[in-house]
Amino acid sequence: MDSKLYSNTLGYTGTGGQNAPSLLAPGMVIDRFELLEKLHVGGMAHLWKVQEVNHQGDSRLPLIMKVPRIKGGEDPATIVGFEVEQMIMPMLAGRHVPQFIAKGDFTRQPYIVMERIEGATLRPRLDEAPLALDEVIEIGSRVATALHELHRQHLVHLDVKPSNIMFREDGTAVMVDFGLSRHDHLPDLLDEEFTLPMGTGPYMSPEQVQFVRNDPRSDLFALGVMLYHFTTGERPFGQPESVRGLRRRLYIDPVPPRTLRPDCPPWLQEVILKCLEVDPERRYQTAALLALDLQDPSQVTLTRRAEKLQRSGAIKTFKRWFFALGAEPGQDRADVAERLDRCPIILAAVDTDHATTDLLQQLCETARRIVLTEPGARLACVSVMKIARIGVDNLVDAEGRSRHVKQLVALKHWARPISKSLNLEEGRLTFHVLEASDVASAIIEFAQRNQADHIVMGARGASTLRRLLGSVSSQVVAQSDCTVTVVRAAGAAGQALAAATPGARPGPAAR
Amino acid sequence: MKTAFITDLHANREAVEAVLDSARQHGAERWVLLGDFVGYGADPAWVVDQVRELVRQGAIAVMGNHDEAVVRGAAPHMRPDARYVIEWTRAQLDAAQLDFLASLPMSQRQGDQLYVHANAWAPAGWDYIQGRSEAVRSLHATECRYTFCGHMHEPKLYHVSGTGKAGDFVPTPGVPIPVPPHRQWLVIPGSAGQPRDGNPAACWAMFDDAASAITYHRVPYDYEAAGAKILAANLPQRLASRLEDGH
Numbered sequence: 001m002d003s004k005l006y007s008n009t010l011g012y013t014g015t016g017g018q019n020a021p022s023l024l025a026p027g028m029v030i031d032r033f034e035l036l037e038k039l040h041v042g043g044m045a046h047l048w049k050v051q052e053v054n055h056q057g058d059s060r061l062p063l064i065m066k067v068p069r070i071k072g073g074e075d076p077a078t079i080v081g082f083e084v085e086q087m088i089m090p091m092l093a094g095r096h097v098p099q100f101i102a103k104g105d106f107t108r109q110p111y112i113v114m115e116r117i118e119g120a121t122l123r124p125r126l127d128e129a130p131l132a133l134d135e136v137i138e139i140g141s142r143v144a145t146a147l148h149e150l151h152r153q154h155l156v157h158l159d160v161k162p163s164n165i166m167f168r169e170d171g172t173a174v175m176v177d178f179g180l181s182r183h184d185h186l187p188d189l190l191d192e193e194f195t196l197p198m199g200t201g202p203y204m205s206p207e208q209v210q211f212v213r214n215d216p217r218s219d220l221f222a223l224g225v226m227l228y229h230f231t232t233g234e235r236p237f238g239q240p241e242s243v244r245g246l247r248r249r250l251y252i253d254p255v256p257p258r259t260l261r262p263d264c265p266p267w268l269q270e271v272i273l274k275c276l277e278v279d280p281e282r283r284y285q286t287a288a289l290l291a292l293d294l295q296d297p298s299q300v301t302l303t304r305r306a307e308k309l310q311r312s313g314a315i316k317t318f319k320r321w322f323f324a325l326g327a328e329p330g331q332d333r334a335d336v337a338e339r340l341d342r343c344p345i346i347l348a349a350v351d352t353d354h355a356t357t358d359l360l361q362q363l364c365e366t367a368r369r370i371v372l373t374e375p376g377a378r379l380a381c382v383s384v385m386k387i388a389r390i391g392v393d394n395l396v397d398a399e400g401r402s403r404h405v406k407q408l409v410a411l412k413h414w415a416r417p418i419s420k421s422l423n424l425e426e427g428r429l430t431f432h433v434l435e436a437s438d439v440a441s442a443i444i445e446f447a448q449r450n451q452a453d454h455i456v457m458g459a460r461g462a463s464t465l466r467r468l469l470g471s472v473s474s475q476v477v478a479q480s481d482c483t484v485t486v487v488r489a490a491g492a493a494g495q496a497l498a499a500a501t502p503g504a505r506p507g508p509a510a511r
Numbered sequence: 512m513k514t515a516f517i518t519d520l521h522a523n524r525e526a527v528e529a530v531l532d533s534a535r536q537h538g539a540e541r542w543v544l545l546g547d548f549v550g551y552g553a554d555p556a557w558v559v560d561q562v563r564e565l566v567r568q569g570a571i572a573v574m575g576n577h578d579e580a581v582v583r584g585a586a587p588h589m590r591p592d593a594r595y596v597i598e599w600t601r602a603q604l605d606a607a608q609l610d611f612l613a614s615l616p617m618s619q620r621q622g623d624q625l626y627v628h629a630n631a632w633a634p635a636g637w638d639y640i641q642g643r644s645e646a647v648r649s650l651h652a653t654e655c656r657y658t659f660c661g662h663m664h665e666p667k668l669y670h671v672s673g674t675g676k677a678g679d680f681v682p683t684p685g686v687p688i689p690v691p692p693h694r695q696w697l698v699i700p701g702s703a704g705q706p707r708d709g710n711p712a713a714c715w716a717m718f719d720d721a722a723s724a725i726t727y728h729r730v731p732y733d734y735e736a737a738g739a740k741i742l743a744a745n746l747p748q749r750l751a752s753r754l755e756d757g758h
Contacts, residue, residue: 080672087689106693186688187670187680 024067029053030109031102033065044078044179045069050113062116063101067109079106080189081179086112087186088178092153095172096146117174122162122226130233130261133268139173140227140271141294146173147223148287148451151216154184154336158213160222161203182213184335201246202235206278209246216336217280220287224275231268232260236276250278251320256308266306267297273305278320285343285376288451292345292380292430295449299430343376344453349443349476350383351458352410358489359458360414366487367456368418379418382432382446383411384439407433440475447480455484513538516700516716518545518628518661520562521577522552522600523704523754524740526713527561529732530703537717537728545661546575546628548612550593551705551750553740555581555600558704559608566611574615575628575661576637582613592747599746623692625655629662639663640699643677650677650695657690657718658697665708666701666716666727670694682727690718690725698725711757 024046028035033050040047048065068082089100089112099115122139125131131139143165150157157164159180166174180198182188190198190213197209205221212218228236236254240246257264257272271293277283284290293300312320334342348367350360371377385407411431419429436442447455459473473486515534520527534542542565549555566572580586581601585594601609617634618627629637630645632652639662640646646669649658668680672694682688690696701714712729719726738751 083691086691090689106691185683185686187668187678189670189672189678192676192678 024048030065030111031104033063033102033113035065039064043069044081049116061099061101062118063113064116066112066114068111077194082110082112084181084189085178086110087189088155088181088183089114091183091186092150092155092178094149094153095168096149096174098174098176117166117168117176119166121176122165122167126162126229129230131230133231133264136227136230137268137294137297139230140223141291142167142171142173143175143223143226144220144287144291144294145449145451146175147216147219148291148340150175151219151287151336151340152451156182156214156216156336157219157222158182158198158208159200159203160219160226161200162226184214184337188213197243197246201240202229202237204246204249205280206250207280209243209250214336215280216287216339217283217285220275220283220290221277221280223287223290224272224283227272228254228257228276231264231272232257234260251317253278253311253317255311259309265297266302267293267300269308270300270302270306273308286340286345288340288345289343289378292378292450296430296432299432341453342374343378344374345450346370346377346379347443347447347450347452347455348379348381348415349455349457350381350411350414351439351460351472352383352407352414354460355458356489359487362489363456363458363487364414364417366485368421370454370456370485371418371422378428378430379415380430380432380450380452381411381415382434382443383407384434384436384442386439387435387437404433404435440472440479443472443476444480447482453482455480455482457484457486459486459488512540512720514541514543514718514720515539516543516545516659516698516718517703518700518714519547519575519664519702519704520544520549520552520558521547521702521704522549522555522558523713523737524552524554524557525733525737526704526730527558529730530713530715531561533728533730534715534717537726539717542570543626543659544570544572545626545659545700546573546615547577547661547702547704548572548575549581549600549604550577550596551741551746552737553744553746555603556605556608559604559611563608563611571619571621571626572615573619573626573628574612574617578612578615582609592749596746596750599744620655623656625653625658627658627660629660631655631658631660637662640669640697643669643679646679646697647671647675647677650697656692656695658695659716659718660697660699661702663699664702664705664714665699666714667699668725668727669697669699682725684727684729687719687722687724687726689723691723696725700727705754706757707753709757711755 024035026035026037032053034053036049036051038046039049045066045068048067050063050065052060052063068078083106086103092100098117101113101115104111147157147160157175157178159177164175164177166176168174180190197204197211199208203222203225205218207215208218225236237249240248254276257269258266271290275283275290346367348363350363352360367379371379385403408431411433415429432446434442434446443455443457455476457473457476460471477484477486517530517534544562544565548558548562562572580589580597581604585597589597618625625631627634630640631649638645640649640660650671666682668682668688669677671677698716698718700716701708703713703715706712706714710729711734712731715728715730717726717728734754738754741751742748
């Protein structure tokens, strides 16, 4: 959506300003949409503010019409990119994309009408980089959340960059411009059309440079480039204009962010450099895992990446250059959602204070079995520390702190059999103590925010307690949008009958 | 208008019943049957009667190589197994059913759509569209925007852009794919009666011309019953087992 950045989109041959498209003018009606005002003139497309004819006032969704610039047929990239967007947008749903309204055919007037997201893209913020670290982290976590949602919908964006990111008023990140994207369930019209790698130079992942278009982890690389830039004020791989320049990222690693910005914490460098790994297998495997780390830095496992203060030496670089020569990335035919399924986030909600030993054991065993089935699974152990709804928040005082630590210790102790038997590596097991007055809501919200795939929790055992306090698990089952397994201790069968809790037996409930 | 495309039925009654049911449930208003109604399966007479009835009601049907072989006799290069099935099939059909097969056209055109069993460049030569180059060859041979064909048993969608670049795509069942008319498209729904992509479920496809969208479908059916009939008829055992494997 930003003409300036499109000019360095390789594979696209923008011809700049001439040939202002066509005969569109304010007041014209195309199909059922009236053109009101031209909002933006881009290298690839123009944006018009439109309204649907025959509807009253502004009560409806604000709309824009995107109209491609077609320059005398010599520019197939514009046309194919627009076709791709026309195919993909109707397939997408949710808060992280502009809502699709209508499209117009290439045989008449091609266009896409969609929801207008108010405000600017992230593009202008690049000029202000370096940004405050809190803001960088916030942007990263919101965009990662949006990307995970798109990946779940079988889409790889493949052009993640500030000018394609907007925010709703509530802060939800919205991805725009799907002209280079690939959807697992649609033919990839771009795959065969062009002989140059497609993407925006500074952000393109190494595998994109090598023509791989189906890996969601490419979007995490691009997000890593963005986070690097916002943190340091510099681009990690410059702004290459040639394929040869693009290939340099296969063997030359970026200057570690902490060298450019001393107050960048080691954990953030760890996160950014992990996104920028050449081999997608060494990056975060899903955007949700990245979001989780950005939201809870204390759980980031620090490796040598965190400590690095200079780029790799000449010998290592030469070695990498040598191996990058003619190396073709292995083609994994796994589709996008399948890849996500391999790395689910399992949330174990553990009530170490009140649950019986039997139940805690059963819960531990169930969680262990679920994690065991997927080698990429990540287990987030969560315990909720109840705080008073009203009254002085005493969590900052010594007592609060010690309660917090105590709970964390208990949680780690609970998970010991899992960590011992599964030998989980780097960051696959994390611990979170939440503070909330409403336990169920805290679990549901944590699961949503971290895009958990599966919640495992115990049913409250003693029926008097349940009668007084209500069932936490039944509220979680009813209100969360992922799979929930409610575990009961063996021998609690009689009580199970009393509980109107779906999925009351150990074992995964239906998704 | 929603048109159901069914091809390579191969005398498999159980599969055809399941496909017809599924297409009706999805609101099919028009039917196009892309050939190979007989061969391999144990119910040639029933399947031919179904096709004949649909044609009487306005469906379009074109001839496949197995239909031709049953009418004209097995081609000299056919394997003994295949030859045996052709002769067995011929014996199952009455004169009216054979006449119906003999009367089928090699291809049919309606507006910007071409219906043909094997390919557009030489329908009677029965060459297969094995990949992009054959798909392009076929699309070059017709001015129609949309070609629908069978012969290949695996579902596939080919497309050619204005610049002549071709692509291919293995469709996901049940997901409508936009197929705008400024490209050329070649649709292979996949075999109803003898799927070969490792999935035993029967194939068919629905084209919605108002929406310019094609949806590929898969329907599970009782392949064990179909296989048992093949064995009971003393047809080659492999024809039964491959239904279960989908190969």
